[in-house]
Amino acid sequence: MIRLLLALLLLAPAARAETVVLGLSQNEVAITATFDGSEILIFGAVRRESPVPDGAALEVVITVAGPSERLVVRRKDRVAGIWMNTEGMVIDAAPSFYAVATTGPLREVVTWTEDLRHSISIPRAIRAVGDIEGISDPRSFREALIRIRAAAGDYQVLEETIDLEEDTLFSTSISLPANLTEGNYATRIFLTREGEVVDSYEAVIAVQKVGLERWLHALSQEQPFVYGLLSLVIAISAGWGASAAFRALQS
Secondary structure (H helix, E strand, O other): OHHHHHHHHHHOOOOOOEEEEEEEOOOEEEEOOOOOOEEEEEEEEEEEOOOOOOOOOEEEEEEEEOOEEEEEEEEEEEEOOEEEEEEEEEEEEEEOOEEEEEOOOHHHHOOHHHHHHHOOOHHHHOEOOOOOOOOOOHHHHHHHHHHHHHHOOOEEEEOOOOEEEOOOEEEEEEEEOOOOOOEEEEEEEEEEEOOEEEEEEEEEEEEEEOHHHHHHHHHHHHOHHHHHHHHHHHHHHHHHHHHHHHHHHHO
């Protein structure tokens, strides 16, 4: 019996010395007709059961990921003097928005193994596990997607933008673009030492259309025929109104 108890004690996981206590300036983002982007403040603290460990400094990594989508990335080549789509690769899941913020250079605060395990960096957050047979350079398609979305502000690498005070309090702000996809945005916080994750925490920011925008979106999805008729009526009315105004100005 004593041997069994000793074995269970040895197998039991040790209590985590450092854990995340997270805060968000807002956990909902409303998309309206005048929405031109938003900025969220992410802040928190490190709770400890013992004094700050000696040795490697504590680092913090924060990621915000929008809803994932399946898409096809195509390559254009010049054929007979005309630019044409010649090759394409399916990306099984790519976040519509992704930002990763850190207290230091990303490759110094997270090891390659931990990045692979937790899918922290942008390339690791994109999954392309489908059939790539016949694709001459699969990696270039992923890089092209990252490059295009980074230029649009949808993918952000924000190194050394997290303020960490006395290895305890941390904060950063992340800008959300105007073209947000509706859905849940997963926010993750990682504490690392020597590149190894010692604790993580996850919260969700809900992004949704409100008011007239939400009603029109729901109508287009649930009753597309009625939505089409409504769009036609609005277009005809707008054209008639513009014509009437033009005639009134000439008279």
